[in-house]
Amino acid sequence: MAAILAIDADALPVDPLWLVERLRDGHRRGIGEVERLLLEEPGTANGLLTWTAWQPGKALGAKLAAVFPGNEARGAGPTVRSVVVLFDGQDGRPLAVITGESFTRAKTAADSALGADLLARPDAATLAVLGAGAQAETQIRYLLAVRSSIRRVAIWNRTAEKARALAAALALPGIEIAAVAEAEAAVRAADIVSCVTASRDPVLRGAWLKPGAHVDLVGSFTPEMREADGEAMRRARLFVDTRRFAVGHCGEFTQAIAAGAIAAQDVVAELAELCTGTPGRRSAGEITLFKNAGGGHLDLMVARAVYDLAAGQA
Template identity: 40%
Template structure:
């Protein structure tokens, strides 16, 4: 048996954002239907290390049953070196024999599937006429999220705020050639949020960078940057004011700093989570209920998303005869 190895470039070629959005809908529906299994991720944080390592296993049942494991290192200092902060591999295993079917670049899968899940959430929860995007951050996830937002809504304008205005300017210049709408770098997060009805945060912030009073009525927010219990991108007042949707309840109440720190302030609890995205897709739980409602999707990124992406990539690589196939 041969094992497939897919590079960063090959993953990007085989998994365009539009197709990945459809794959992520399927993954979240499978989770809601009970056709997928995943425990909480395991994080290794050595006290003297510059980064952390996460292990994210999952299983999908059905006609395309498979096991998957993402082994991912997160190094916050990498962007300063011109590298993605997320480095690792996604492994795909046969559900029949346990044989290793594929090893794929995790940086590329993470960048695409995270934005695609935000695309699914935005399509479900944002107002149909939402068109003014505030993009907070200018790294890998900002790039993929700009693609995803443009896929599900007709964007008129995107304002970009970053820790350094030069980064926002460089981002706007780089991405301008791919989009017909205006890309406007701004000095502050508050400026970016003025009049925005779509908000995406993709930062490494530890303390809140978004305040409730800056958010317009009827806006939809995707919070992407924070994935640990002690970091957050929005303040507690924002969490309390918004209708909260998540990828997985269990993961949110154990791992999401935006939720946990607001809960620690006593302003929200588990009942504040209206639904998982899969439950809204199924029609079991309501999404947006009024044009003035503020909706918020807290993205953590979960293992079943990586597994569905990997299984799709494996099939596509076979069809197109792409990748390196090696005896293992």
């Protein structure tokens, strides 16, 4: 049996546009079978997510992700730590074990970037990012990759020092990057708003969104977590990476549906449908909202891309 590759994703340089295109191609080829299991530690926000996916005849795999939202505040390391196992789809051979925090960060950012590429205005010039945790830097880099028109990035975080540190670390030629004190002001000026928090209370208010804005919601993955209020959901045309996980498991949808602000049927399309021809944005003034809920199919697509890169097959 061929050796199983041990891949450290943190040591493997990945071009954002290349990975976004791998995701786009993966959605066009078909998702296959996907399952999700969440175990939660009672009395805490800690969880263990298990994502599994199978693209028949191509590949199958599983990702286990330990999510500890309090880690960064305690100086205990990143919020998410994961390991991915990739198997061959023809004979079930284990091909690779993939570790490294950058795997999930890149997968998450590429998912959002593909959504933004399909939905955000092509002339988007200003990006507002709410949240300055471990995911934020990768999120910014991937969104900038698909919208080279962006010239200003405003970063807000409940802990202002973290926003300032992130802004200082992101020195990008031709782009103004600044920490801001008020989320509202940043959102009101933004063409794209990306929320990357672990919040249980909305950090984004729909009343702040300007016509033509695109909203990227990343942080929530349980019914109790929520980054956007019901007004944001009501005002926007709604899109998701997968209906099953976004509508059924993420608080923006579960809570807004329970309150009568939206209905499950208001979701226009999921990412695979957008990638295969379903129209997205209809006008320059329309507000679009994309919920990045994740899914094992995304991890499988990225695992296959990372394996190909590490094996010299990309």
